[in-house]
Amino acid sequence: MKNFALMGASGYIAPRHMKAIKETNNNLIAALDKFDSVGIIDSYFPNADFFTEFERFDRHISKIKYDKNIPLDYVSICTPNYLHDAHIRFALRQGADAICEKPLVLNPWNIDALAKIEQETGKKIYNILQLRVHPSIIALxxxxxxxxxxxxxDVDLTYLTSRGHWYYTSWKGDESKSGGIATNIGVHFFDMLSWIFGDVKQNTVHINTHDRSAGYLEFEKARVRWFLSINYDVLPDDVKDRGQRTYRSITIEGEELEFSGGFTDLHTVSYQEILEGKGYGLEAPRTxxxxxxxxxxxxxxxxxGEYHPFxxxxxxDHPFKTNL
Structure with a gap:
């Protein structure tokens, strides 16, 4: 049984990490989040210690290591995108491997700097790239x-996931913290496309605003028109009529790729591979x-040029323009 700590316990994705730790028969010993709405922990690890201040969390990890001889094996990182780099460094310097949500970091040179920390500490950095373990994506x-x-x-990627006005107040609406629409909701799709179709030959951006981003990517084996948005208004009418707020479509040569199901266990599969030494490391998400x-x-x-129909x-307008 390995000991885990979790940074970013109150976010949307954190329960999937708790579930993965539980289902791989390991233990969560401590969790951190500035917000204390984390009752979900009781469903998985009611005995985990919880902190709202990083300094006390840091001190606790050190105390149990040296006073109680309880080692920390992994730190799972579900914090806002711009904090990933710092929290990965914390994990490695605490003598633990890091398991980080996507995007691993915001800039390519951050990967180079983290490689030096890996070498210095002898610890590993893993990125959750769950589409790479999805059966339909593997088959493709x-x-x-x-x-x-x-x-x-010829590939068309369309991902529309509606967000309310809260999005623009949160860190996700701040490009310096989230990386913008393409990074925040698209990076795992771009990883999947490069994993399947090879190196990038061309990267053209058609639009990039507060609520949408679109462009054209050419890989060794694919020409991809892509469109991403968080605006409900861009959803197709039939999707709205069904009361849905999300639309995801990938067509290859005009044929729809069906991968809507099978998402609930992908984090657990990712954790199993990491624990077996087969997880996706620091270089995997570089492209x-x-x-x-x-x-x-x-x-x-x-x-x-070659633009997506959407x-x-x-x-x-940005919704805040009318609210200021």
């Missing part, structure tokens, strides 16, 4: 690898981090 990768060697596939970094700093070219959907 195998199909592409076994297909015609010189074929370049995706480079993609979103370039998107964030690119000058959008507008409606021209690019023509009307833009709306």
């Amino acid at each position: 990768k195998e199909k592409i690898e076994n297909g015609p060697k010189d074929k370049v596939y 995706a981090i480079e993609i979103v970094h370039k998107i964030r700093h690119a000058q959008p070219i507008g409606v021209k 690019v023509k959907k009307p833009l709306v």
Whole structure:
């Protein structure tokens, strides 16, 4: 049984990590979050110590290590994106391996700096890339690898996940903290595409605003038109009519990739692979981090070239402009 600590216990994704720790028969000994709405811990580890201040959390980890001889094996990191780098460093310097949510970091050079900390401490950094362990995605990768060697596939990626006005007040609405739309909700899709279709040859951005981002990516084996948004208004009418607020679609050569199910256990599978020494390490997400970094700093070219059809959907003002 390995000992875990969890940083970022009150967020949306944290329960999946608690569940994964529990289902792999390990123990959560301490958790941290500035917010104390973390009753979900009782469903998994009611005896875990909980802290709202980093300094007390840090001290506690050291005390139980040296006073009670309780080692910390892993730190699971579910904190806001801009804190991942610092919290990974904390984990390694506490003598633990780090398991971090995506995006691993916001900038490609952060990966290089973390590699030095890995070498210095002898500890490992793992990234949760759950789409890489999704059965449908694995099957697609195998199909592409076994297909015609010189074929370049036409792909459309559409991911619309509606968010309310709270989003713009939270850290997620601050590009300096989240990395913007493409990083916050798209990085795992870009990782999946690069994992399947190879190196990036072209990265063009058509639009990049507070509520949507779209562009064209060319990989060794795919031409990808992509569109991401958090605006409810861009959802197709039939999706709205069904009372849904999320729409996810990936078409390859006009054929829909079905991968809507099977998400509930992917974190557990990821943890199992990490515990077996087969998890995705520091270098695995580099291409995706480079993609979103370039998107964030690119000058959008507008409606021209190989653009996603949704690019023509009307833009709306930032909601805060009407509330100030």
